[in-house]
Amino acid sequence: MMQNSFTEENYLKTIHALSGRDGLDVSTNALAESTATRAASVTDMLKKLADKGLINYKKYQGVTLTTSGEKVALSVIRKHRLWEVFLVEKLGFGWDEVHDIAEELEHIPSDILVEKLDAYLGHPRFDPHGDPIPDAKGNLLDPDYRLLTDIQIGEKVLMMGVLDHAASFLQHLDRSGITLGAVLEVKDINEYDKSASIIVNGDRTIFISLEVSKNLLVQRR
Amino acid sequence: MMQNSFTEENYLKTIHALSGRDGLDVSTNALAESTATRAASVTDMLKKLADKGLINYKKYQGVTLTTSGEKVALSVIRKHRLWEVFLVEKLGFGWDEVHDIAEELEHIPSDILVEKLDAYLGHPRFDPHGDPIPDAKGNLLDPDYRLLTDIQIGEKVLMMGVLDHAASFLQHLDRSGITLGAVLEVKDINEYDKSASIIVNGDRTIFISLEVSKNLLVQRR
DNA sequence: AAAAAAATTTAGGTTTGCCTAAAAATATAT
């Protein structure tokens, strides 16, 4: 059985991300956008992935992952997130610095490496951004967090993850003192622009824009 | 400034290894052999590396690294050896299992990653096979070890490294109890086939063939 | 110093993953 290339793995991971929890069809254009390539190049790759049995592809109809394609995607995601934990927990990187490095490390192929890394890290269940880490068999939790925009005034929630993974957003959260696991209490919501004042960990009050609220995943306590 | 590809880095590393401590010219055929490619492919790559100023190349005359090429080679070697230390010291791999994985990890580009890894490992000076690790500036120790074949009967030496890095050889040493840092005393050398009996760490006596002696780097105490 | 052998380079192809431009299919608007 031939190995999947770096590029093929990235396509599979992207298809997984774009098809979301419901396994919706992913369009050629969406893939072109996400992979920073042109639609024609995507079509080329889709043919190859279909030939290898990794995706279901009918011309003009979009694609979904096959079972075998999903297995590959989940394995890459597992590696990505485990390496991110390593970079943050062991090497002392910030959560805003690890994505690009993990983007490369995720393609190192050794299964035994992944399992030893997982054990060394203490079998973490979430990565530094709050994203769940698939287990060795490809089981992936779907923790139904909600957006901070759905939380009522007076409610206290735990900060569990981010939707936007951009370094600039994560750095903004750092400056606001909003870290994974922080307790957030919605003190007030501005009618006009939906900006909010939030009490962080019971002491500091900060103001956050709707843009920020829309990207914060939280959980009732 | 364009980045060097995976493949270019491997060629530079191979040229470094083959030119030895004296910086001798490396032949096209030797490179073809070491990189498991054909001579014609090597010629293609040599032209490219010469264009990029990484090697000195005159047709039919063999190649040497330029200062800039050597810098790249040493950086790749540094990464290879640091990752090997990580795999053995932190993840618990055996010294016979890490080479192929490090062969991939050595191409992960981030400078800051390398420096954080180095610090995390406690700035190791040698890799699990006894090979010296270049520092961040590209300074590489040249410890003048000698071969066990050069040691007289009765002499006690420290086991410092291996010439052959093959898993089968390393596993053979494991079975013989010969590890890095072990004290070896040459008890007797067989006239006929130069095989020897050796006392390991002052207790066990083992017999080793010339083939093994030729691949053991040792140091007087 | 030729002739023969070995090493190296050139010539011409292949595959992978990308591109632009043009054609075809699908979706949307009138």
Place this chain on the structure above:
DNA sequence: ATATATTTTTAGGCAAACCTAAATTTTTTT
């Protein structure tokens, strides 16, 4: 339902890294 717009595919090419076969250069032998 037709026309228009959008999406997707096809056609034809390019660069990287490899290949085989054929030429060329260097080295070794006679």
